[in-house]
Amino acid sequence: MKVDILTREYPPHVYGGAGVHAEELSKVLAERIDVTVRAFDGKRTEADIPAIPNAADAKGSLKVVGYDTPSELADANPALKTFGVDLQIANDVDADIIHAHTWYACLAGYMAKMLHGTPLVITAHSLEPFRPWKREQLGGGYNLSSWAEKDAYEHADRVIAVSGGMRKDILTAYPNLDPNKVVVVYNGITMADFATPAPDDPGWKVFERYHIDRSKPTLLFVGRITRQKGLPYLLKALHLISKDIQVVLCAGAPDTPEIAEEVKTAF
Template identity: 55%
Template sequence: MRIDLLTREFPPYIYGGAGVHVSELSGVLREHADVRVHCFDGPRDDLGIEGVTGYSVPAELSDANPTLATMGVDLQMANNVAGADIVHSHTWYANFAGHVASMLHGIPHVLSAHSLEPLRPWKAEQLGGGYAVSSWIEKSAYESAAAIIAVSGGMRNDILRSYPNVDPAKVHVIHNGIDLTGWQRPTGEWVDDADRIVRNLGIDPERPAVVFVGRITRQKGLPYLLRAAEQLPADVQLIMCAGAPDTPEIAKEVSDAFAGLAQRRDGVVWIEEMLPRHELIAVLAASTVFVCPSIYEPLGIVNLEAMAVGLPVVGSATGGIPEVVDDGVTGYLVPIEQVQDGTGTPLDPDKFVGDLADTLNRVLVDPERAAEMGLAARKRVEDHFSWEAIGERTMALYSQILDDRGGSLDS
């Protein structure tokens, strides 16, 4: 079976959870099938992985609206997937390629839902009129796909609510996964290296710390976290691994809030560059609790990564987060009542901020309990979120689609 994965992100250019997902998924699928990857950001000739093709934006579209530039890349992908048994696209950036390829070559199109355009209206700040185009692309692809993979049950519900013309029978839940060998707490000689890494980043490993990892975008809820940090004990550090802002506006909002917080308390650390995995693991291992204050989160691979390193997670009770965090066992869920207009804005922002601070303090005041939750978190990802199991479930879905169309595994 030949599977062509279509994605915006692929190493070394990964900006978020979808890129991590495709990188890991492609690895486990190669154990079962001929896998080709088509991605953005130019050629990958020096990557050392067979079957990876990177595309650049056509020169004629280099100054166009980002959505049109995306479509230019997608058309190149669609042209080059002839001969595949399945095309599998990830995010709206590649959905257009999958949709066109399916019509052009008669190939079943599977898509993975990592987020939904109707639930991210703030993207209009980034794309302007292109947001209407990206929304049309996503809607067309979802309504025409042979199958849709939702990364959580919460995401499945969002899909059926956002796109009522989609047949519920073709929406399947397959959770995101975690590389258990690549994400674990430092041991042996690595402990000293990890200590040196975090101190060089301005982190004191002897102090309790709350850590956030994610892009600077409306959905991640950073402004609420920065407000909640005002209510944390004076000895607690806030470590913010955050970059790649969606827009200048959200970048300025977060920067101003951070600067104000840093004037009023010490131990506030902002790491803007994307850290190599071993450095990020060192930062996580030096922290007490991981925080995910998102107002929209289909699942949250960052939560799995933190749990794999042995951290409890305090996360908003929204989207797929309750399917990851076992409330009271591997961390705590923060209640959030949200506006139902697609923005996810808390109905009472002050209450959400207060509840977030109170829940973080609940973990911070009991370090022994926090450590126990961290151990339980590691066990939970081992039991439920291994990539090997996710690869097998994905292959079973591919086989089902081909069987339904009269194909075979050996085609």
């Protein structure tokens, strides 16, 4: 069996959770089947392709194809740039199953389904109807991203929600979607990747660099500076937290200069 994973983010260009999800999923699937990842942000080198766990015993393979925005769309609305990449991906899909992630890849997935007759699976990481602030980024392009996502979801053969709450949101946003097609597959972690480092591990130096007390309870935020992550709300609530708890914010990749400034001011 062959699967094409369509994704905006993929190493070395990962800035959010969807990229992490796509990377980890592709590696595990490649232990079992042949996987081709079709991603944005240009061509990849062999060194950019993640290693397959247990590669010696792997029954599948992992290939990565990267796509650039067409030069004719260099100055276009971001949504149109996305569609320019999607058209290239849809043309190239060659698999038994298409697996698309986020609105960025939805148009490519749906067009490839129609063009090649290939079943389409979508994993829902977020939903455009519940992110109206994206109009700040895309302007009228938000209408295009919303249309592409809606059309793809309503014609997908299967939609994977990462939680029960996400499944409820999907069916609220897209009531024409058959509920029997929407299933929940929870996100997970590889516990071995989160073992406590040895006392002499050089990684501990980050605590020294930022004056973080290893002995104190810690509230840790890790994520992009974007509306749906709720960082401004967290900052407003910090005065309610015990002074015995230290707060560490690992926040980056702001969606817009405006929200970056808002977070800096709130901090």
